[in-house]
Amino acid sequence: MEGVTISLFLLLAVVVSGMLARMSPIAVPVPLVQIGLGALLATATGSAITLEPTLFFLLFLPPLLFLDGWRIPKEGLFHDKGTILELALGLVIFTVLGIGFFIHWMVPAIPLPVAFALAAILSPTDPIAVSAITARVPIPKRVMHILEGESLLNDASGLVCMRFAVAATLTGTFSAGEAVLTFLWLAIGGIAVGLGVTWLVTRAKDIVSRKLGEETGSQILISILIPFGAYLLAEHLHCSGILAAVAAGIAMSYEEQRGKVLAVTRVRRAAVWDTVQFTMNGIIFVLLGEQLPGIASGAARIVSDTGHLHPIWLGYYVVAIMLALAGLRLAWVWVSLRFTLFKAARRGEVIHKPSWRLVVAISVAGVRGAITLAGILTLPLVMNDGTPFPARDLVIFLAAGVIIVSLVTASIALPALLQDLELPPEPSHQREEDDARIAAAEAAIKAIEATQHRLGNGRNDADLYADVGTRLMEVYRQRIDGRSRSGDENDQIRKVEEIERILRLAGARAERDQILKMARARKLPDEMARRLVREIDLTEARLSSPT
Structure with a gap:
């Protein structure tokens, strides 16, 4: 003891x-x-x-x-x-x-x-x-x-x-x-x-x-x-x-x-x-x-x-x-x-x-x-x-x-x-990151297309699969376009991405606050509230992580 x-x-x-x-x-x-x-x-x-x-x-x-x-x-x-x-x-x-x-x-x-x-x-x-x-x-x-x-x-x-x-x-x-x-x-x-x-x-x-x-x-x-x-x-x-x-x-x-x-x-x-x-x-x-x-x-x-x-x-x-x-x-x-x-x-x-x-x-x-x-x-x-x-x-x-x-x-x-030390330049890996994100987005598009055809083939709601797949693939194509550009236009794209990150972060935190408020008021079961909060926490962790 x-x-x-x-x-x-x-x-x-x-x-x-x-x-x-x-x-x-x-x-x-x-x-x-x-x-x-x-x-x-x-x-x-x-x-x-x-x-x-x-x-x-x-x-x-x-x-x-x-x-x-x-x-x-x-x-x-x-x-x-x-x-x-x-x-x-x-x-x-x-x-x-x-x-x-x-x-x-x-x-x-x-x-x-x-x-x-x-x-x-x-x-x-x-x-x-x-x-x-x-x-x-x-x-x-x-x-x-x-x-x-x-x-x-x-x-x-x-x-x-x-x-x-x-x-x-x-x-x-x-x-x-x-x-x-x-x-x-x-x-x-x-x-x-x-x-x-x-x-x-x-x-x-x-x-x-x-x-x-x-x-x-x-x-x-x-x-x-x-x-x-x-x-x-x-x-x-x-x-x-x-x-x-x-x-x-x-x-x-x-x-x-x-x-x-x-x-x-x-x-x-x-x-x-x-x-x-x-x-x-x-x-x-x-x-x-x-x-x-x-x-x-x-x-x-x-x-x-x-x-x-x-x-x-x-x-x-x-x-x-x-x-x-x-x-x-x-x-x-x-x-x-x-x-x-x-x-x-x-x-x-x-x-x-x-x-x-x-x-x-x-x-x-x-x-x-x-x-x-x-x-x-x-x-x-x-x-x-x-x-x-x-x-x-x-x-x-x-x-x-x-x-x-x-x-x-x-x-x-x-x-x-x-403090205020002038440091030797360090190699930037931005190009490697952009290439990796482009390759990942291209792989995601191929996977969505294949899954969409496999699940929607011969079904009465095939159009629904096509619409959802198109919407998701458009997100990845925008990511590819943004990472493929260079110069001032690329800087503008990155600024837009940073603004979007800040706004999505604010939205995620508001979502969590509302879910917790509903849980405290017994309007949501505890298990459901924990699951929703965890999903939002993971989203916030991804948006808050250094790039």
Whole structure:
């Protein structure tokens, strides 16, 4: 019963954090509010939740990594694959080595393998936290795609590096050659398992749906179980469950493009996964705040092991690590940018040199978040011989401090850096969108014609089918004409479409208000009112979505 009560309080804190962040007159990142609420919760209860590392890792990481792989824009991932790989792989290794040696030099009480583990888990970045920070000052789409791609891959690479460091701490041995072979098995096996599980599950699901029909709730539940299945199978085979979850998500995005599920399933599944992502990210940060008082007191107790007497040195360590991370990232981004511009110049491409503010913004946007926290909380409690894991409370406190400092720094610096920034031109995909809409409209006309002839052939009311079909096809022909034009006439068409969208949106909202009014007056059955309101809600969501 106590566990259920605690879970409900955690969920309530996540809900309240969103409201408090929206009420704030300044752009306070939601994760910071959640950390504060977690700390208040721990202070009020006087105790902290005991986290079992393996269970915590299993519950939170697979679905979050799966969803990242599922939803990341693939065109941005492939377009900037060189830059993303440089940040996600090269920068991770650079960070692990540089920050690992730096932490061990600064705090000798932290053994070198543990310092490498801390550096590895500090290497992943969190684009969700960046999105929360830049909500009022939008970040360029291409930069956001790079950050998303970097986060997707460096989550896996950072967590795998941490796994090696923890293993070296527990066993006291490390072999570079064996590590390379192990890494290849972890990576190849994990990716194969993730792809295979998604492929097998979706194919089996398709067969069952064809024979028995599709049940939306089961489809959604299957999508939630896939990342856990991929993770557990990969771990059972001693592969990387992390990479398996990521690969399963990427495979899911391609399976979704086959269009084998009902539209209502896609709509409801997207809503469920939005809730899962919001809830899990929120609970992780609330748990950080809830654990923070105990972690801080534990770290303060062992501060004497670092050669100092006052706990304020813990704050100095956090700031020093944060500055080192920022310096390494800035240096890497600058060198990577120069290399990219050099390659573009050699290919004869037109070079648009970005502003120094954009380079600094990409560096500052390396915010640490949920993955760092989830990973550091999974450090073993004891060594193989039963002794406490060395400096566990201290490294957890340092990781938590870096998360908080990076969030605060980014929330202050990013809006200032991006405000009124002249950005390099981004490619417009308007032509591709127009071509897609024209092709879709032409396909719709053909389908209407075929269905009209099939249903109306030989019937007494064939004229009615013809009239309705003609009216519907005229809507699609107008869409084709509007998208086929160019220049000032095309701009005028788009302006008309925008006016039509605004008016239809106003009409839809008036429809819903009237239906709800009739339902309150008991002039409509509840079931009918819900169905009509849902239809209008879907229409409003489509009209309100960004184009």
